[in-house]
Amino acid sequence: MSFSDSPTLExxxxxxxxxxxxxxxxxxxxxxxxxxxxxxxxxVGESGSGKTVTGFSILGLVDEPGRIVSGEILYRGxxxxxxxxxxxxxxxxxxxxxxxxxPMMTLxxxxxxxxxxxEAIQAHEKISxxxxxxxxxxxxxxxxxxxxxxxxxxxxxxFSGGMRQRVAxxxxxxxxxxxxxxxxxxxxxxxxIQGQILYEVQKLCSQTGTALIWITHxxxxxxxxxxxxxxxxxxxxxxxGSVNSVLDNxxxxxxxxxxxxxxxxxxxxxxxxxxxxxxPSLLKLPKGCSFGPRCPQVTADCGIIPNISxxxxxxxxxxxxxxxxxxxPKLKD
Amino acid sequence: xxxNAQKQSIVTINQIxxxxxKSLDLAGRIAQRFGADIREEIVYAVDKVSLEIxxxxxxxxVGESGCGKSTLxxxxxxxxxxxxxxxxxxxxxIDSLTGQDAQAxxxxxxxxxxxPMSSLxxxxxxxxxxxxxxxVHGVVDSKDITNYVEEIMLRVGLDxxxxxxxxxxFSGGQRQRIGIARALAVQPDFLVCDESVxxxxxxxxxxxxxxxxxxxxxxxxxxxxxxxDLGVVEHLSDxxxxxxxxxxxxxxxxxxxxxxxxxxxxxxxxxEVPRLETRQRKFAPVKGEIPxxxxxxxxxxxxxxxxxxxxxxxxxIPVLREIAQKRFSACHLNx
Numbered sequence: 001m002s003f004s005d006s007p008t009l010e011x012x013x014x015x016x017x018x019x020x021x022x023x024x025x026x027x028x029x030x031x032x033x034x035x036x037x038x039x040x041x042x043x044v045g046e047s048g049s050g051k052t053v054t055g056f057s058i059l060g061l062v063d064e065p066g067r068i069v070s071g072e073i074l075y076r077g078x079x080x081x082x083x084x085x086x087x088x089x090x091x092x093x094x095x096x097x098x099x100x101x102x103p104m105m106t107l108x109x110x111x112x113x114x115x116x117x118x119e120a121i122q123a124h125e126k127i128s129x130x131x132x133x134x135x136x137x138x139x140x141x142x143x144x145x146x147x148x149x150x151x152x153x154x155x156x157x158x159f160s161g162g163m164r165q166r167v168a169x170x171x172x173x174x175x176x177x178x179x180x181x182x183x184x185x186x187x188x189x190x191x192x193i194q195g196q197i198l199y200e201v202q203k204l205c206s207q208t209g210t211a212l213i214w215i216t217h218x219x220x221x222x223x224x225x226x227x228x229x230x231x232x233x234x235x236x237x238x239x240x241g242s243v244n245s246v247l248d249n250x251x252x253x254x255x256x257x258x259x260x261x262x263x264x265x266x267x268x269x270x271x272x273x274x275x276x277x278x279x280p281s282l283l284k285l286p287k288g289c290s291f292g293p294r295c296p297q298v299t300a301d302c303g304i305i306p307n308i309s310x311x312x313x314x315x316x317x318x319x320x321x322x323x324x325x326x327x328x329p330k331l332k333d
Numbered sequence: 334x335x336x337n338a339q340k341q342s343i344v345t346i347n348q349i350x351x352x353x354x355k356s357l358d359l360a361g362r363i364a365q366r367f368g369a370d371i372r373e374e375i376v377y378a379v380d381k382v383s384l385e386i387x388x389x390x391x392x393x394x395v396g397e398s399g400c401g402k403s404t405l406x407x408x409x410x411x412x413x414x415x416x417x418x419x420x421x422x423x424x425x426x427i428d429s430l431t432g433q434d435a436q437a438x439x440x441x442x443x444x445x446x447x448x449p450m451s452s453l454x455x456x457x458x459x460x461x462x463x464x465x466x467x468x469v470h471g472v473v474d475s476k477d478i479t480n481y482v483e484e485i486m487l488r489v490g491l492d493x494x495x496x497x498x499x500x501x502x503f504s505g506g507q508r509q510r511i512g513i514a515r516a517l518a519v520q521p522d523f524l525v526c527d528e529s530v531x532x533x534x535x536x537x538x539x540x541x542x543x544x545x546x547x548x549x550x551x552x553x554x555x556x557x558x559x560x561x562d563l564g565v566v567e568h569l570s571d572x573x574x575x576x577x578x579x580x581x582x583x584x585x586x587x588x589x590x591x592x593x594x595x596x597x598x599x600x601x602x603x604x605e606v607p608r609l610e611t612r613q614r615k616f617a618p619v620k621g622e623i624p625x626x627x628x629x630x631x632x633x634x635x636x637x638x639x640x641x642x643x644x645x646x647x648x649x650i651p652v653l654r655e656i657a658q659k660r661f662s663a664c665h666l667n668x
Contacts, residue, residue: 190397199616220607261539263568
């Protein structure tokens with residue numbers, strides 16, 4: 001299936017800073033990417049890399065002391081950074097929805113599932129309660145919940161963790177959004193449940209053309225699901241491109257380090273390549289390239305923040321001393 | 334093939350069961366007397382599990398949440414008493430030991446937990462967290478403790494100058510190292526690691542996994558490594574045990590298990606593991622979820638989700654049988 005070329009979402013040079021007592025934390029510092037209809041973008045990074053704040057910025061959910069300082073978030077050409085609160089309310093849940101890591105955070109524990117789902121439909125549409133319930137029932141069935149009629153009358157605590165996450169996903173799907181931002185939705189789940197959920201979202205993207213941003217720290221999930229990938233480190237995207245090109249031939253030393261630290265069947269029992277040290281605090285970032293102190297390729301040039309360089313086929317890279325193709329590990333069996 | 338084959342077993346788990354009973358309160362007992370249909374809720378967390386672990390071996394224990402893997406680990410580590418069955422350490426029944434012998438055996442089996450923040454006392458300095466147990470148990474003299482703690486901290490990759498700090502002053506990976514140091518301080522032979530790297534970032538996880546492998550070489554340790562992450566288990570273990578709803582469904586040497594899983598549950602589990610090498614895959618839905626251990630399905634626990642289930646699977650519990658050398662599986666399809 002092919003969709004029109006104009007991207008559903010375009011983020012341009014987004015900067016979201018947190019103005020704390022300890023100083024300015026540049027959680028998102030000049031991030032640009034775009035997602036097209038029916039495409040899946042994997043946003044990968046470790047804790048504190050700014051991937052969640054990027055997601056929150058798109059939905060307009062950044063709270064004090066955080067603020068979007070500059071940049072544009074274009075949803076079908078409309079800039080969400082300058083959109084009014086009222087306009088954001090219209091868009092959220094109808095055109096853009098979010099799935100959070102912890103479904104207990106999304107679901108209200110004292111309301112039944114049907115109340116919460118019908119509310120989400122009626123907030124955006126003049127529709128009778130019965131019709132809304134009918135749609136809620138259909139969507140619950142779609143995400144693989146058995147006997148949806150009975151389950152609609154249940155409270156969140158009566159569901160298991162995997163079922164709860166599926167309810168949260170069902171609520172995100174209710175109004176057939178154009179864009180879903182999913183923030184580590186399967187991290188807390190078992191692999192078989194994760195497989196069920198990946199199946200549902202994959203079906204949704206290919207059938208309805210929903211664009212999906214999948215935020216995760218798990219490279220192997222992104223490898224199977226996404227079309228494109230952005231690797232974030234300390235608030236900046238260090239490398240981006242198609243999944244195959246980035247994972248088969250990582251050019252940034254951080255991407256390379258991340259891939260080599262994942263246990264893989266080819267290297268069983270052999271010590272894993274490890275990235276020395278740990279991610280820096282956003283309040284005390286090193287000068288120049290933030291990865292410099294942990295980087296095996298570091299040179300004097302790295303004292304200056306590297307610019308984004310464009311490679312072929314939409315690959316982008318932020319590094320003074322990129323690895324060449326030969327150094328990279330061969331992953332294919 | 335296996336160099337550990339001739340060695341003696343360090344820990345033998347013999348028909349261990351662990352039941353958790355939620356007994357009726359007064360109101361419940363009265364209601365029951367008047368004929369209400371309520372009874373005690375019994376969770377069969379671990380159901381007649383037997384396992385032998387050889388000296389120097391790394392055994393990976395895998396299963397989904399609620400399958401009883403953590404409970405089994407805790408029974409082995411002596412945190413929980415088993416409801417039935419015995420745990421033998423170097424051939425001796427741990428329950429039958431008394432006094433000094435019992436204490437010595439308990440010290441030799443240590444446990445490392447998932448969340449170091451909730452398993453380290455936030456009000457104790459690192460030097461006391463690591464140093465308390467070896468002094469109490471007479472492993473080292475109290476006047477040598479500073480040097481001893483320093484030595485252990487170096488061994489797990491912590492800077493000894495941080496010995497006077499508190500746990501909250503460390504990062505997640507460092508805290509996990511403190512947990513490992515505390516376990517090592519009493520010079521154990523056997524470590525039960527319960528999801529010990531699950532909460533860590535990928536690059537930190539690699540560091541801690543490498544530490545586990547280095548310590549195993551240096552100190553000749555044996556691990557029972559409990560994890561839901563098959564990638565980690567595949568990397569680290571010599572042998573893998575797969576559990577489902579309290580029962581062991583398959584035991585096999587790691588490479589054989591991943592190359593040729595026998596039990597339908599193992600096959601389903603392995604098919605779902607995301608891998609870096611698989612791109613743009615078509616995900617397929619897996620049937621159902623893990624049922625509640627309060628009311629498990631009859632016969633083979635896996636039959637409601639099993640694509641190959643027959644009438645026999647609903648009635649008869651399959652026993653764990655040897656299907657090839659060193660390979661065990663509990664499935665009726667093998668007979």
